[in-house]
Every structure is written in C-alpha cells, then in structure tokens.
Amino acid sequence: MTTAVYFDLDGTLCSYAVPFEEQFESTVAPYGEPSEAAYDAYVDRLLDALDSCESEPYRRAFEAVTDRIPLDVTPETLAREYCEVEREASVVSADTRRVLDRVAKTAPIGILTNGDDRQQRSKLEHHGLAEAVDEVIVSNGVDVRKPDRRIFDLAKARLPADDYVYVGDSYEEDVLGARQAGFRTVYVTANDEPADVEAADAVVSSVGDLLEPESLPASIRPTFRTTS
Known part of the structure; x- marks a missing residue:
C-alpha cells in the first residue's frame, strides 16, 4: 500500500531566525521611519490578500504602508526587498x-x-x-x-x-x-x-x-x- x-x-x-516585525522594519528603515501603525496596516493587507488568493500580495501590502507613511521608494521595490529578507531569515x-x-x-x-x-x-x-x-x-x-x-x-x-x-x-x-x-x-x-x-x-x-x-x-x- x-x-x-x-x-x-x-x-x-x-x-524564522528573525521575527516578521523586524524583517519589516529592516526593509522599510532605509527609506523612512517605520511605525507600528504602518506594520499593522501591512499585516492586515497582506493577510487579506493571501486569504483572497490575490496576485502580488506583498506589493499590495506595501501599498497600504506607503499610504500611511512617507517613504522614498515604490511598493514594488519594498515587496521585492522584503521577500529577499524573509527568504534569508528562513x-x-x-x-x-x-x-x-x-x-x-x-x-x-x-x-x-x-x-x-x-x-x-x-x-x-x-x-x-x-x-x-x-x-x-x-x-x-x-x-x-x-x-x-x-x-x-x-x-x-x-x-x-x-x-x-x-x-x-x-x-x-x-x-x-x-x-x-x-x-x-x-x-x-x-x-x-x-x-x-x-x-x-x-x-x-x-x-x-x-x-x-x-x-x-x-x-x-x-x-x-x-x-x-
């Protein structure tokens, strides 16, 4: 059988060797000041996108971040860099x-x-x-x-x-x-x-x-x- x-x-x-919030902060910090509210918005939007099986969920999540805090970077770049950070932390x-x-x-x-x-x-x-x-x-x-x-x-x-x-x-x-x-x-x-x-x-x-x-x-x- x-x-x-x-x-x-x-x-x-x-x-993961590094907590997810620290991964987020290390991704955002080179471009501006990460905040707890921005992280919460990121998590909420990411989970919603994953639950709905949306395409490009990390980009969508970082769009929610750039709507809340001024960052000198695009959501696409943040998403790409975050995914690299997460992969390396696994x-x-x-x-x-x-x-x-x-x-x-x-x-x-x-x-x-x-x-x-x-x-x-x-x-x-x-x-x-x-x-x-x-x-x-x-x-x-x-x-x-x-x-x-x-x-x-x-x-x-x-x-x-x-x-x-x-x-x-x-x-x-x-x-x-x-x-x-x-x-x-x-x-x-x-x-x-x-x-x-x-x-x-x-x-x-x-x-x-x-x-x-x-x-x-x-x-x-x-x-x-x-x-x-």
Missing part, C-alpha cells in the same frame, strides 16, 4: 532534512502550503527542498487555500496513493482541513500546549520528532520508520 505524505512549509518545515533544521530524506525513500512526498506562490517556491529553492519532494502546491498558485477541502483533494490528485498523511502546525488549517479530506494528520505544536488535538492522529513538538517513530501512534508509525 502506497502512502503519500504532504508537509506544510512555514512553521512546519521552516522557521531556517530549515538538519533534522527536518533528515525526515524528508527518510520519507522520500519509501513514499511520494509533497509540500502543500498557503502563501504567495513565487515567495514560497523561492524559499524551497533557497533551501534545496524543491528537489527533495515530488510535488509543490501553493494556495495563491491554485486559487484555493487551506483549510478548504479542494486544495487537499488537489493534493491527492497530484500524488495518487492508497493513503495520505499531512504534517502541519496549524490545527484549523492543517489538521482539521486535512482530516476532513481523508488524510491522517500529524500536528506540529512547536512546544505549545494546544487545548484540542482530537483531530490529530499524532502530536509532535517539531518535525524532527518524526525521526523517533516508535513514539508515534501505530497508525502513523510505519510512514516515518526507517527502512534500514
């Missing part, structure tokens, strides 16, 4: 790479993530992950986002298999969304203490924990067990 495994990206496969651990390498030996694997298609794929290329997986699906590239069942059904169509597992750090978007589409689920809590994990087949604090499959429930364990 073939099991396909999909992973979320941000917060699951990669973390971190993929050695344990995460080991998990991907292990799973890839016995199962088709993919990345299913919300976000801007160009930006998410640039992170994958930056870390050499695009070559490590069989499929990449990004919400803004397919006009539907998690937890909508349609994006999980698309994931199934892209990697035909008998069974599916999804690994992600958002209970609502990843665990509930995938579970409703028939995936078994691994909830990455990042050391938080979630109140409700009922829909998760397994709960881990990081992707690296999957290197110790004997601690996982029997329904999930074989997917991450080494073949050696």
